[in-house]
Amino acid sequence: MPQLALRGQACFRKSYVLSASLYRNEMRRFMSDFGLLRIGHGHDIHALQAGYEMWLGGVLIEDAEQGFCTHSDGDVLSHAIVDALAGAMTDGDLGTHYPENDPNAENARSLEFVAEFAGYMRSRGYELINLDSFITLGTTRLRPYLAAIRANVAAALKISEDVVSVKGRSHDGIGEVGRGEACSATVSVLLRQEKSI
């Protein structure tokens, strides 16, 4: 069993017999060793339209015959990443930080939102432990692009590619994503908060 889980169990067992203040001390010690772990989820979906480009993780999907007709570049992966980070920090969502009526966000490269938001996250004392993601798209094979997307995301977040995963799914022709009418992304993140209680 990982050391973190063992320490957690020990804290829990002791909490039965220790007073509240001793329990708090134990938790303080646990958190100063490992920090507080926080999970975040992000999701986004955009319709696809002919005559528009498709950008995912800051990479132009050149094989895509349709793209996103949105305020920004519509990069669903980048949007879902910001939402996942904001969720883990309980700090609003994409639209709170990058409103749809903000002229600066018009035609923005959404990967820049990711880089900027990651800087904000660090300034608030959080560290990103790992990120896992899915892009779901029925029409265009993404595998040739996944390595470049992963590298872009890791660079924007200033973390190693070893802790970034970007996967593709087709949805087997089912629903609007499977039929190629839309493209979606889901993201999970784990953050460590350097904070004492």
Ligand SMILES: Nc1ccn([C@@H]2O[C@H](COP(=O)(O)O)[C@@H](O)[C@H]2O)c(=O)n1
């Ligand atoms: N747009 C996509 C979707 C999937 N892939 C790759 O194909 C594998 C099988 O996916 P299914 O959803 O069809 O079962 C998947 O693991 C990806 O590697 C892809 O490249 N582009």
Ligand SMILES: C[C@@]1(CO)OP(=O)(O)OP(=O)(O)OC[C@H]1O
């Ligand atoms: C990113 C923002 C802002 O430019 O615009 P869109 O590109 O429309 O994307 P969406 O995911 O619909 O909403 C979030 C908006 O805040």
